[in-house]
Amino acid sequence: MITVALPKGGLLKDSIRLLQDIGLDFSAFLDSGTRQLQLPDASGKAKGLLVRAQDVPVYVEYGQAHLGIVGYDVLREKKPSVAHLVDLKFGYCRLSVAVKESSSYRSALDLPANGRVASKYVNCAREYFQSLDLPVEIIPLSGSVELGPITGISEAIVDIVSTGRTLHENGLIEIERLYESTARLIAHPLSYRLNVGNMDELISKARHAITVGAG
Numbered sequence: 577m578i579t580v581a582l583p584k585g586g587l588l589k590d591s592i593r594l595l596q597d598i599g600l601d602f603s604a605f606l607d608s609g610t611r612q613l614q615l616p617d618a619s620g621k622a623k624g625l626l627v628r629a630q631d632v633p634v635y636v637e638y639g640q641a642h643l644g645i646v647g648y649d650v651l652r653e654k655k656p657s658v659a660h661l662v663d664l665k666f667g668y669c670r671l672s673v674a675v676k677e678s679s680s681y682r683s684a685l686d687l688p689a690n691g692r693v694a695s696k697y698v699n700c701a702r703e704y705f706q707s708l709d710l711p712v713e714i715i716p717l718s719g720s721v722e723l724g725p726i727t728g729i730s731e732a733i734v735d736i737v738s739t740g741r742t743l744h745e746n747g748l749i750e751i752e753r754l755y756e757s758t759a760r761l762i763a764h765p766l767s768y769r770l771n772v773g774n775m776d777e778l779i780s781k782a783r784h785a786i787t788v789g790a791g
């Protein structure tokens with residue numbers, strides 16, 4: 577039986593829809609009555625694990641899940657040893673540098689050397705500022721990162737932007753875009769090589785579903 581790690585939160589509905597397109601029905605996770613974190617799919621041929629988005633690659637790397645769905649942002653940040661299989665095209669966002677609109681900073685290189693940057697994406701932020709040769713102190717936060725420049729804990733933030741509404745409503749502006757992210761289908765590398773549970777067929781169906789969806 578194949579096991580799939582599904583991300584709780586914003587990616588869950590689209591993930592369930594994609595899995596339905598390839599013949600795996602995990603819609604029971606959407607039942608408001610359930611608190612179950614592990615469910616068989618409706619046909620009984622697969623098992624789903626409902627985990628925090630950031631933990632999806634952990635289950636897949638360790639082989640407890642053969643397949644998983646996770647944002648490219650999480651893969652860039654954590655660099656897990658997993659096979660990247662299909663860009664699923666949903667869950668679009670970008671990782672950006674933002675500052676207070678009222679500040680004088682309009683590009684990353686305007687930021688002061690040894691300034692502070694708050695982020696949930698500490699590795700991506702560190703790599704980015706290293707690539708610019710600009711020494712900054714990265715302040716790790718785990719949410720509501722936009723409060724960094726508002727409270728003065730940092731001059732800038734590196735955070736996910738999707739619609740831009742959170743930045744706008746908090747008086748911040750985006751000054752750099754590091755990369756764009758969408759949801760990805762990932763696999764445990766050895767299980768992928770061994771084609772556990774005939775996952776090749778599921779992956780082909782996923783590629784097909786994306787192409788049809790795009791057309």
Ligand SMILES: Nc1ncnc2c1ncn2[C@@H]1O[C@H](COP(=O)(O)OP(=O)(O)OP(=O)(O)O)[C@@H](O)[C@H]1O
Nearest residue numbers: 584585586587628629630647649667668669736738
């Ligand atoms: N506006 C957005 N905010 C956050 N994530 C987004 C947004 N748009 C798309 N995404 C994608 O959805 C993924 C999961 O986001 P979600 O907010 O559900 O989880 P999370 O931020 O890791 O939350 P938690 O810390 O509660 O587990 C992100 O990793 C990203 O790829």
Ligand SMILES: O=P(O)(O)OC[C@H]1O[C@H](OP(=O)(O)OP(=O)(O)O)[C@H](O)[C@@H]1O
Nearest residue numbers: 719720721735736737738739740741742
């Ligand atoms: O551009 P927008 O469409 O407004 O989306 C961006 C916001 O969404 C994310 O926060 P999330 O809701 O995951 O909460 P968090 O602050 O706990 O990370 C992200 O960190 C931004 O705050």
